Amino acid sequence: MEHLTISTEDSHYPVFIGEGIRHQIEQLLPESYDKIMVITDCTVEELYLKDLEDAISPNRDVFSFAVPAGEKSKQLDLFFECHTKAIENGLNRRSVILALGGGVVGDLAGFVASTFMRGIDYVQIPTTILAHDSSVGGKVAVNHPLGKNMIGNFHQPKAVVYDTQTLLSLPPVEWRSGMAEVMKHAFLADKDMLKQCLQLPHFQKVTNETLITLLKKGIQIKAKYVQKDEKEQGIRRYLNLGHTLGHALEAEAGYTHLSHGEAVAIGMDFALFLSQKYVSNASFPISEYRNWLTKQNYPTTVLENYYIPSLIERMKSDKKNEDEQIRMVLLEEIGKPMVFPFQIDTLQNELQAYRNEVKNF
Numbered sequence: 413m414e415h416l417t418i419s420t421e422d423s424h425y426p427v428f429i430g431e432g433i434r435h436q437i438e439q440l441l442p443e444s445y446d447k448i449m450v451i452t453d454c455t456v457e458e459l460y461l462k463d464l465e466d467a468i469s470p471n472r473d474v475f476s477f478a479v480p481a482g483e484k485s486k487q488l489d490l491f492f493e494c495h496t497k498a499i500e501n502g503l504n505r506r507s508v509i510l511a512l513g514g515g516v517v518g519d520l521a522g523f524v525a526s527t528f529m530r531g532i533d534y535v536q537i538p539t540t541i542l543a544h545d546s547s548v549g550g551k552v553a554v555n556h557p558l559g560k561n562m563i564g565n566f567h568q569p570k571a572v573v574y575d576t577q578t579l580l581s582l583p584p585v586e587w588r589s590g591m592a593e594v595m596k597h598a599f600l601a602d603k604d605m606l607k608q609c610l611q612l613p614h615f616q617k618v619t620n621e622t623l624i625t626l627l628k629k630g631i632q633i634k635a636k637y638v639q640k641d642e643k644e645q646g647i648r649r650y651l652n653l654g655h656t657l658g659h660a661l662e663a664e665a666g667y668t669h670l671s672h673g674e675a676v677a678i679g680m681d682f683a684l685f686l687s688q689k690y691v692s693n694a695s696f697p698i699s700e701y702r703n704w705l706t707k708q709n710y711p712t713t714v715l716e717n718y719y720i721p722s723l724i725e726r727m728k729s730d731k732k733n734e735d736e737q738i739r740m741v742l743l744e745e746i747g748k749p750m751v752f753p754f755q756i757d758t759l760q761n762e763l764q765a766y767r768n769e770v771k772n773f
């Protein structure tokens with residue numbers, strides 16, 4: 413088992429990474445909590461809840477609540493239902509919430525933990541590739557019909573227990589979603605990692621060993637930003653590469669049809685398109701990235717299904733914005749991101765131009 417540490421101003425917590433470590437959850441819990449609430453989703457419940465329950469000492473008081481699988485569960489009604497279950501089952505300030513699942517469960521359960529009795533402990537037990545990103549850093553939230561992650565908090569977990577064995581049951585669409593955030597971390601920080609990502613065979617043929625190496629690198633890159641800027645006053649914004657358009661696409665899709673990572677992958681391509689036009693001396697392998705998107709079956713032409721003014725309307729409520737301008741994360745070169753402000757009309761024209769360009773992908 414490997415062990416990284418995340419240190420922010422107010423918290424230090426371990427990220428344990430290893431095969432089969434869900435079976436060691438009892439030893440990995442940071443404190444002896446009196447009651448445990450497991451929040452999971454129905455798919456992960458079937459696959460891994462029993463393993464977790466079996467691994468927890470029979471002396472402990474454990475109960476679970478499973479939400480439907482998918483992005484739609486990041487909503488206030490289910491957030492409220494989690495609170496109801498917590499109160500009914502006597503959860504208290506000496507209790508802990510275990511978030512067993514992907515980023516949806518992690519964001520929802522983390523938000524519940526951050527608000528229940530004004531904040532209790534939680535532990536992330538991520539089960540998706542994407543959740544190498546979401547389980548670290550303490551951003552917790554639910555969506556509003558008008559925008560992604562609009563209702564949320566910063567609340568760091570007490571520990572992250574990443575059992576890489578659980579990734580073996582992920583379907584191809586979840587590989588695409590998760591690998592987009594891996595690619596984002598590579599663009600933000602590491603030329604060699606980017607090269608390695610671009611050269612990967614079809615995801616179905618990637619070995620678990622290669623995957624785990626990339627996930628560890630991704631977590632370390634994310635940790636650097638979080639540790640320096642926990643509350644996103646500055647450089648943490650770079651972790652939003654691809655998300656300004658990505659979140660608008662997800663919301664326009666009604667939080668169905670398009671996964672978070674797929675939307676971010678398209679959003680990153682748009683960010684690279686803009687970087688080529690607006691950042692002097694911009695240099696990065698955009699055509700290789702586009703070949704990679706096509707080879708790995710990302711929905712590269714998805715923009716055709718959307719009305720550009722509606723996407724722009726969504727992008728106007730992005731959290732990074734200031735002064736009536738839409739602030740996009742662009743790239744000068746690998747490892748050199750920046751925030752670049754756009755007038756709304758300019759960005760609308762550029763999104764139209766990008767849509768025309770990708771028709772000829």
Ligand SMILES: NC(=O)c1ccc[n+]([C@@H]2O[C@H](COP(=O)([O-])OP(=O)(O)OC[C@H]3O[C@@H](n4cnc5c(N)ncnc54)[C@H](O)[C@@H]3O)[C@@H](O)[C@H]2O)c1
Pocket residue numbers: 453454455456459481482483486513514515516517519539540541542543545546547548549550551552561578579580581582583586589590593671672673
């Ligand atoms: N908080 C953050 O910093 C942060 C970072 C990135 C993304 N996110 C959020 O994360 C969410 C996306 O997370 P996600 O992609 O993990 O989605 P998810 O949690 O919906 O999981 C994707 C699907 O995979 C299933 N699943 C999960 N683990 C499985 C396993 N081991 N085997 C088989 N199926 C499994 C789930 O049931 C679900 O249907 C988005 O809401 C996004 O906004 C948050």
Ligand SMILES: O=C(O)C(=O)C[C@@H](O)[C@H](O)[C@H](O)COP(=O)(O)O
Pocket residue numbers: 545549551560561593644648649651652655731
């Ligand atoms: O941790 C961060 O900071 C990120 O931006 C990571 C993103 O991958 C993630 O999707 C995050 O939830 C986006 O946050 P938001 O503040 O743009 O809603």
Ligand SMILES: [Zn+2]
Pocket residue numbers: 545593655672676
């Ligand atoms: Zn993301």
